[in-house]
Amino acid sequence: MPTISNKGKRMPASPIRKLTPYADEAKKMGKKVFHLNIGQPDIETPETMLNAVKNIDFKVWAYTPSQGNASYREKLSTYYNNIGYNISADNILVTTGGSEAITIAMESCFDPGDEVIIPEPFYANYNGFACMAGVEVKPIPSSIDDGFALPNIAEFEKLIGPKTKGVIICNPNNPTGYLYSQEEMEALKGLCLKHDLYLFSDEAYREFCYDGNTFISPMHMEGLENHVVVFDTVSKRYSACGARLGCLITKNREILEAGLKFAQARLSPPAVAQIAGEAAIDTPQSYFDNVISEYTKRRNLLVEELNKIPGVYCPTPGGAFYVVAKLPIDNADKFCQWMLEEFDYNNQTVMMAPATGFYSDTRLGEQQVRLAYVLCLEDLASAISCIEKGLENYPGRTQ
CATH class of the missing domain: 3.40.640.10 (Type I PLP-dependent aspartate aminotransferase-like (Major domain))
Known part of the structure; x- marks a missing residue:
């Protein structure tokens, strides 16, 4: 059979989407999955x-x-x-x-x-x-x-x-x-x-x-x-x-x-x-003012609550709708998969993006995750609670 190109073999998989099969399986099991892994806003299109x-x-x-x-x-x-x-x-x-x-x-x-x-x-x-x-x-x-x-x-x-x-x-x-x-x-x-x-x-x-x-x-x-x-x-x-x-x-x-x-x-x-x-392009400025106000509230909630969790550090970003947080874990890929495969809190869990996929040297992101604050405040608060409880129970916790 013909062989795949070397370029095709080198082409990296998306770190944002690679855990999707585990999220799908979690949903089949009846779990609610909070998607903080991808920058898909819930804000309504104008x-x-x-x-x-x-x-x-x-x-x-x-x-x-x-x-x-x-x-x-x-x-x-x-x-x-x-x-x-x-x-x-x-x-x-x-x-x-x-x-x-x-x-x-x-x-x-x-x-x-x-x-x-x-x-x-x-x-x-x-x-x-x-x-x-x-x-x-x-x-x-x-x-x-x-x-x-x-x-x-x-x-x-x-x-x-x-x-x-x-x-x-x-x-x-x-x-x-x-x-x-x-x-x-x-x-x-x-x-x-x-x-x-x-x-x-x-x-x-x-x-x-x-x-x-x-x-x-x-x-x-x-x-x-x-x-x-x-x-x-x-x-x-x-x-x-x-x-x-x-x-x-x-x-x-x-x-x-x-x-x-x-x-x-x-x-x-x-x-x-x-x-x-x-x-x-004719979208009124009021639309953006409301969006910025909403994202600011979400950012503040996420950063403040994450930093209250023992061992977690999350700097306050000045823009976009993402944070990268450092967690007390052995490996971000393992932790994110474990959260989907083996963990739930009140039948809920969280899908995150391991930060290893955003670094050329994956070791630099082994204890980091990217979170997108694209969910409403209520869902975001529930997701943070899941992360906190997940860290308490994760077998690979380092602190």
Whole structure:
């Protein structure tokens, strides 16, 4: 029989979804499973977006332009210019989810064997996208002890070699929720200009910043115009993960020209999602104000209650809707599976994402889990109680 490719063998499995069979089995046994493993918000999608889909009136479900509908890109450019990006519709390439924006950028900017530096823990699928493009990830560890702040620039420079082509950041960060400061962004700017590197900025969680903190994009920085590629998506902003609609933004004409060729090869982004996405831009600010208020309450509850549990440490994130917590356990993968297979509290349990999958060196995440606070306060409180009781009974507890 023909053999699978080496790339297929190297392609990593998702740490967020790999425990799904155990969760499914727990549900078959009658347990209620609280899903804190994945960033699927329970926040309702804006009515403007849903109504646009309900009211679609076309006779032919046709291809759209490879770069995306002109009307959608025009409206998107207005949205981005309202937050200081100073772009036109021609700087936007509409993609099938934020994931495709990342893969098109990697294929356009990197050759097989090139290297990209990423602070870790990082969004696990970056590994998969890099594998697809033949790019080698050079991780640089951040520490839970300082809330996962950007590592010192001197540590970045130690990793830079002749094949280094770029840096990827996620801001606010998935999985940690860390929000990069102005000073940290300026440091990255200096690094990329000094070594002539691309700076890829994943901004899927841009709208979710708390405690009055300000979001800083490299698109706000003069002198980086030809270095910056932004990835964005409607998935989190409008609680529309299933729409699979994103975009790539850059002022670098060569990247846009190359990216369009990859976009043409996959034909077109989804037609219905673009109709919904265009309508979504009219979502009133009150929607986001309510969402931020709700997520702030959830974050505060999760962080405060986790830190009350003996042996647990959880820094307070400045953005997104995730935390990474350190637990008094021997192995995060074993603990998360045990919670689904062997444990319940009041016939309830919790599905978490082991942090090992967000590190290149899995040992760095052996005592850490990522939790997404995407459930209502009542369910979140019940989930925290399950975690506390689970830690009390887990055979591999270390403290």
